[in-house]
Amino acid sequence: MPQPFDPAEAKALIRKILAEGTVWPTKHALAEMAKDSMDMVDVTNVLRGGIVEPAEWENGAWRYRVRTPRGLWVVVGFPEEAEGELVVVTAWRAKP
Numbered sequence: 420m421p422q423p424f425d426p427a428e429a430k431a432l433i434r435k436i437l438a439e440g441t442v443w444p445t446k447h448a449l450a451e452m453a454k455d456s457m458d459m460v461d462v463t464n465v466l467r468g469g470i471v472e473p474a475e476w477e478n479g480a481w482r483y484r485v486r487t488p489r490g491l492w493v494v495v496g497f498p499e500e501a502e503g504e505l506v507v508v509t510a511w512r513a514k515p
Contacts, residue, residue, distance in 0.1 A: 422474065422481040422497065422499075423473075423474035423476075423481045424474060424481075424483070424497075425473070426470075426471040426472060426473060426483075427471075429471045429474070429483045429497075430471045432497065433466050433471070433483075433485070433495065433505060434466075434467065436503060436504065436505040437463065437466060437467060437505075439503065440503035440504055440505065441503065441504045441505070442459075442462075442463070442466070442504075442505045442507065443504070443505075443506060443507065444459065444462070444506075444507040444510075445506060445507065445508055445509075447508070447509055448462075448507040448508055448509050448510055451509045451510055451511055452510045452511075454511075455510070455511050455512035456512070457491070457510055457511075457512060461491060461510075462493050462507055462510055464487075464491075465485055465486070465487055465491045465492070465493045465510070466485055466493060466495070466505075468487065469485040469486055469487045469491070469493070470485065470486055470487070471483055471484070471485050472484040472485070472486065480496050481496065481497070482494050482495070482496050482508060483495050483496070483497075490512060490513030490515075491510070491511075491512055491513075492510060492511050492512075492513065493507060493509075493510045494507070494508040494509045494510070495507055495508060496508055
């Protein structure tokens, strides 16, 4: 499927990949998660229940921000060459 996806399409694809595919964090994502005491369980929960914002073009790829009302953010990408995979680009906890 050609990108960018609208938020509803992205949400459906994220859920499908969580159930059937592979989710992997970048080294940058792991470092940022550690700074805010987040782990992959937190990321999975954000992706499962969060609100997907419209796609943004950044560094040569479409990125999708997913947020929760409690201030957790996860940015993901869908690699064009790897169907069924979801890359966690970064994640953070908003400061109050």
